[in-house]
Amino acid sequence: MKKLSELKLLQSIKTGKGLIKLIFSLRTIRRTEKVTDVKRTALTKKQRERVLEKTDAHCHICGIKLEPNDFHADHVKPHSAGGIHAENNYLPSCAICNKLRWHYSPEEIQVILKLGVWAKTKVLDESDLGVAIANHFVKHEMSLRQKRKGSANKKEV
Numbered sequence: 001m002k003k004l005s006e007l008k009l010l011q012s013i014k015t016g017k018g019l020i021k022l023i024f025s026l027r028t029i030r031r032t033e034k035v036t037d038v039k040r041t042a043l044t045k046k047q048r049e050r051v052l053e054k055t056d057a058h059c060h061i062c063g064i065k066l067e068p069n070d071f072h073a074d075h076v077k078p079h080s081a082g083g084i085h086a087e088n089n090y091l092p093s094c095a096i097c098n099k100l101r102w103h104y105s106p107e108e109i110q111v112i113l114k115l116g117v118w119a120k121t122k123v124l125d126e127s128d129l130g131v132a133i134a135n136h137f138v139k140h141e142m143s144l145r146q147k148r149k150g151s152a153n154k155k156e157v
């Protein structure tokens with residue numbers, strides 16, 4: 001019930017400060033409701049095949065085509081939120097989507113998608129804000145690539 005009121009709150013937000021407060025509030029709820037004692041077990045090969053069949057071998061988030069030996073079985077209800085180890089709690093996803101989805105709550109994912117779609121429109125209209133978002137985002141991505149390159153080089157040594 002608490003989460004439903006948070007969604008209503010999203011619709012009633014009137015200031016940027018309100019949005020920031022909502023995002024912090026959703027994070028706090030996720031962290032306080034975190035379940036740590038659910039046993040993690042791996043899916044069998046047959047179970048993974050059936051999970052992949054659910055979407056005809058496409059990522060359930062972005063829709064990209066997946067290979068049978070290269071996909072993630074994504075918890076629909078996050079493991080950290082008490083999501084159980086059962087086939088009906090899994091959908092196939094690509095590595096990128098699975099990593100970005102992390103263990104955010106559904107409410108957090110909705111806010112993230114809304115923010116992302118809105119930011120994309122700002123980038124496309126090439127407003128000052130859009131250009132700033134684009135520049136900061138690319139800088140951030142380049143920094144991540146450098147870090148990955150750095151850690152890959154360390155492994156080779």
Ligand SMILES: [Zn+2]
Binds near residue numbers: 095
């Ligand atoms: Zn994907």
